[in-house]
Amino acid sequence: MGGGGGSKKILVGLVVLMLFGVAVYLKLWTIDYTVSSDEAELLRRQFDLANREAMDESAEWRLKYDVEAERVTECMNELKQIKGSFEVDDGNAASLNRKLVNLQKENMALVERMETMKQELEAEKLKCSLQ
Template structure:
């Protein structure tokens, strides 16, 4: 009876050691996968961040170009107004003034549209960065 009890205890101890070994092996595999996931997530975040910065720079460039065009039109409009006040008004100048005013109105609308689009893109970028 004593030899049987010892063999059962020996088998039980062996099985416990094997269970512990399997547990540590699974834990090591899980740890490696988790550290790889962290590295992968960091890389994806860096890529997304770079893309958002590039897109933001592109929208800023478009906005700046539209602002410059609008300023140029406003300057031409002011020059025409100043010259018309001096008495140098001719039908060609009035026609050009009307065209510039229409173009200025279109450009101002476009500028407002770009401002809204820029704000929407900023909100998208900030929501991506939050996630």
């Protein structure tokens, strides 16, 4: 008769131990779940911030490009005017010729700078798309 009471104690001890183990497992699972959801929120915020920064930088480069494109257009228009007046009026040819040469130099410099900025803009767009 003494053998039956000992196995009941062991069985009750096992059940209590199993319940304790399940409780610890559930507690660890909920802690891990909260940390994981917090990490996901943090990652989302970091991604949003990086995306906004990339958009701002892209807009800044686009503005620089637009300003340079406008300057080149103005220079080209002035160059066309001078060429037109040069063909019509030969009276002040020397000063017009100097202006023409200066504008052509400035135009070439602006075109080169615009091409450089265009390449930098493309590189920034590529960099933004990779993020």
